[in-house]
Amino acid sequence: MSSPIPQAQVPPAPSDPPVLLNPPILLGWREFAALPRLGIAAMRAKIDTGARSSALHVDAQWRFVEAGAPWVGFRLSRGVVGASVVEATAPVFDEREVTDSGGHRTRRVFIRTVLSLAGSEREIDINLADRRGMRFPMLLGRTAVAHAFTVDPSRSFLHGRVRRRAPRA
Template sequence: MLTRIVLGWREWVALPDLGLAVRAKVDTGARTSALHVDSQWRFHDGGAPWVGFRLGPEGVSGHLLEAAAPIIDERDVTDSGGRTTRRAFLRTRLQLAGVERDVEMNLCNRGGMMFPMLLGRTAMARTFTVDPARSFLHGRAPARLGEPVIHS
């Protein structure tokens, strides 16, 4: 039998390719993961579609973070309020509980939410299980990432 790592309903997550550590709501009801961005813009590089995005400086320890990534897909996503929007998806590395893996996530404005990131079930598949009565079981994000850290 496969032993899965137990997560709480909220955890610190590192996204090292973006130089980011963020508090995430662990949500088995969400299929995909979502990352809050204050703004985003599309462009082409080498003929391929890319998305640029900006986070902060509110809640990012006073630092503005700008990053860009290739768009791997664009899909309609229905939020918990029933609103459907077309979102850009990117692939990035995620570090959580000693596990590192590539995950897909979409970019959206989560400004009114308590957590800047939503960790969906496809990012947790085959490795993690969730104990909804517990939180932050794996401590803060790795210090080696340095700033910025989104606290929200």
Template sequence: MVELGWREWVALPTLGIPRLRAKVDTGARTSALHVDAQWRFSEGGAPWVGFRITPARARHEVVDACAPILDEREVVDSGGRRTLRVFLATRLWLAGMERDIEINLADRRSMRFPMLLGRTAIAGAFTVDPARSSLHGKPPRYQPGPPA
């Protein structure tokens, strides 16, 4: 297993997000991605979601992405509030490893990290040392590898 710190840099290549700061949170079951805006549409009769994200704090890079909606579920946030969120499947690139994960789209503008990486995304592949951070640095330019 690969060790992670409490925060790491990740890439979500299938969504066109080359680099994003993520807080690794084993207390959270699911992973959440901050979006500035989201909208729904149909593609081939199936429900899809489009969204806009500003991955960097400098706010000069904006990414528009879309993906099929995997599910909609209620999520209880850290403040105890329940909200219905859109879930999608995507590819995570972290510490030189690729794996398919589920994420939900959320408003995390008041949070320091645009992505929360929950325990289901790291299970079976990573361990976390909460005393360390950014063990793997910023991801280099994405290079597809074999499926995890």
């Protein structure tokens, strides 16, 4: 019996989607995620493969110019009662129209930052939005989870929960 002939490994063309080298990480429909460059250690996030882009709730945002390039400053609360307010700045990566789940179109600022989720880190694009009425201050759309994660919509917090501290006596 002869052994099979090894196949040449051809790198994918730039237009081809990235090839998964490892099995994807399984996520529930909601998880805790971090945005370490923004000083956010843990925030409840809804994993929404029906949404193309990701969104981060901000209470306020302002634009400024740094070294001739557009930047955005913003303030947010992490959606946890008693949590401190986070203030951060980032270069503006893009600005484009986004259609929300109600069909309303708004122009939003996008930043590019590192997402830390389920022991994995990757750069993602995320838009800054007013998600005040939503249950999750962060929404991770399919472009943020593509080629690295799969989602089981029947499960939640597969990678642990952030425990709330007991009230001080």
